[in-house]
Amino acid sequence: MPRKPNPAKRPARAADAIDYGPLENWVGFRLRMAQAASFQAFARLTHDMRIRPGRFATLMLIGRNPGISQTALSQANGRDKSTLTPVLNDLVKRGLVKRERTPDDRRTYQLTLTAAGNRALKQLTACALRHDRNLDRIIGPRDRTRFVSLLQRIETALSNDKANGRSSKRG
Amino acid sequence: MPRKPNPAKRPARAADAIDYGPLENWVGFRLRMAQAASFQAFARLTHDMRIRPGRFATLMLIGRNPGISQTALSQANGRDKSTLTPVLNDLVKRGLVKRERTPDDRRTYQLTLTAAGNRALKQLTACALRHDRNLDRIIGPRDRTRFVSLLQRIETALSNDKANGRSSKRG
DNA sequence: CCGATATAGTTTGAGTGCCAACTTTCTGTT
DNA sequence: AACAGAAAGTTGGCACTCAAACTATATCGG
Secondary structure (H helix, E strand, O other): OOOOOOOOOOOOOOOOOOOOHHHHHOHHHHHHHHHHHHHHHHHHHOOOOOOOHHHHHHHHHHHHOOOEOHHHHHHHHOOOHHHHHHHHHHHHHOOOEEEEEEOOEEEEEEEEEOHHHHHHHHHHHHHHHHHHHHHHHHHOHHHHHHHHHHHHHHHHHHHHHHOOOOOOOOO | OOOOOOOOOOOOOOOOOOOOHHHHHOHHHHHHHHHHHHHHHHHHHOOOOOOOOHHHHHHHHHHHOOOEOHHHHHHHOOOOHHHHHHHHHHHHHOOOEEEEEOOOOOOOEEEEEOHHHHHHHHHHHHHHHHHHHHHHHHHOHHHHHHHHHHHHHHHHHHHHHHHHOOOOOOO
C-alpha cells in the first residue's frame, strides 16, 4: 500500500520553538490570536451551509430588530456602514433579507428577514450555540461571566477613546 | 437589559437600544468586537509612523527568531502563509527585512531584520507598550494574568481542533 | 536513478474591512 | 422658497485575509 498523506502530522518545527518575546503576554496580541482561532473554528462549523460566519451577526441583528436601518445595523455590528452595502446586496439577492424604503424618510431602508432568512438564522444560531458551548468548555463556567464582561469593557473603553467628543442624548 | 424588538413600522435608529439577542453574552461575538476595538486603538497610536499595526507582530517575530522561515512565521503569527508574501515584499523593499535562501534547502528563505528594521521594531514596540498598558488599565491587574491565559487557552484549544480535523469520518 | 509525494513560497480570486468622496434626501435658517 | 448643512446609503481606492492552484525543490520508496 502506498504511503498515504499524513495531515495529522505535526506542523513542521513551527510554533513550538518560537520566541514570542513581549508578544507572549500582551493582551492585544493574544486577543487577535484568540479571535482568529474562534472565527476560523466557527467558519469550519458553518462551512457546509453557504453562509459565512460574518453574516451571522448581521442576520441576528436584523432578526432581533426588524426595520433596523443600515447605519444602525453597522454600528451595532461594529463595522463601517459602507462594509454593509455589498453584504446586504448579497443577502437580498439570496432572498434572506428584505430591504424597503421608509415612507417618511426616503433616505433610509428598513431591513427585515424573510422566511428563508429566519430559517438561515435558525441554522446559524444552532451552529453558533455549538461553537459557544465549545468556547464555554474551554473557558470554564467559573470564569465565563468575568471573561465576557472584560471583553465588553475593552470594547466600550476603547470605543469611548475613539469618539471622546460624542454626547449621549439618552434622557 | 435588552428591550423588545422595535415595531416594523419605525426603523431602529442609532439612539435606540439595540436588541443583541443571544449575541449579547456570546464569547465569540464579544471577542470579535473587543479585538476590533483593540486593533483600531493600536492603529490610532501608530498612525503617525509609516508602519501599520499589522506589521508589528511580523517584525517582532523576525527580530526574536532570526532566520525564521516564512511558513513558520505565518503560523506563529496566526496567518496564512500566502498573506505574508506581499507583506514581506514590502518590508524587504523598504529595507526593514532581509530575505536569504537557505543553503541546504533552496525552497525556504531565512528572514532577518536589518538595522532599519530593528529601529522600526523599537518604535513600534514603544507604541505597543503604551497600547498594552492602556489595555492593562482597562482590565485591571487582578484579572490580567487569568484573562491572558484564557485567551491563550482558546487559541490553543481551537487550533488543536483544526489540526485534528473536525470530522469523524474516515476515508 | 525514477516516480510519487511532501514542503516552501507565490499567484490569483473572492470576501471583508476602512476611509473619503459622492448622491439623494431631510432639516434648519433666512 | 432658497440655501446650507446634516444624515443615509453607495462608490471607489487601498489594505488585509484565506483558500486553491501553481512552481520549484526536497525526500521517500522502489
